[in-house]
Amino acid sequence: MDTGRISARYAKALYEFAVENNKAEAIYESMKIVSNSFATVPELNKALVNPQVSKEKKKGLLIASAGSDVCPEFEKFLDLVLEHKREAYFQTISLVYQDVYRKAKNIVVGRLETAQEVSKADKDKLKAIVEEKTNANVEFVTNVNPELIGGFLLQVGTYQLDASVSSQLRIIKDSLLRNGSANS
CATH class of the missing domain: 3.40.30 (Glutaredoxin)
Structure with missing residues (x-):
């Protein structure tokens, strides 16, 4: 599977989950901060693809890159992404989520x-x-x-x-x- 297809599936699933839990806007704001973090801190992506960095540290990095106040639904999504070893796609997932949200709104x-x-x-x-x-x-x-x-x-x-x-x-x-x- 390619990056675009995987990222789109995760982003759309996250959007549906966020809408069901009335957190679409909160996650949108977090994803804007995340994508900006990826753009300004190239080491973030390097850390996420590094197999020597633990899941817990990767989760901490992603939470920190999303700002100080992330909702539990965002954290739950991070757990899913990390469990399925899709953290390398997170930058693209954040961008696709923003597109999905903007189209819907x-x-x-x-x-x-x-x-x-x-x-x-x-x-x-x-x-x-x-x-x-x-x-x-x-x-x-x-x-x-x-x-x-x-x-x-x-x-x-x-x-x-x-x-x-x-x-x-x-x-x-x-x-x-x-x-x-x-x-x-």
Whole structure:
């Protein structure tokens, strides 16, 4: 069996179990933290696939990677994964679970990049506009990038809106260069 198929089966089973126990959102939040932990700590996956690391230590690592407050259903799922020796798939399981949850809850992830920190009120206004246009709930991943100079860059799915000052300056520069070379 391949990684994708195994991960999808475990993630879907976890989602069904979580829904039955009213813990789908709590596990979703834990899985977001877990996937971020895998992205920022490459040693985590190495420890999980290491046969010399005990099940108990692997469970401890996964709980720690999920944040300080995990629900008992999450721990029960970890026990199942470790019992069946599927810990090497946990990173992919966490990502697939997030996808399953988002599809079920009609959530799209948007990336908002700004030149400086944006107020919660401004984020909420932008979120409301995007939600109205997409007919979906939006989760923003935000990033501050001073190279934008001002404005913002928004990506939701395949849609991208570049309202940054740096982009506008680049367009003006290109236009001036084109017009300058056309006049010579």
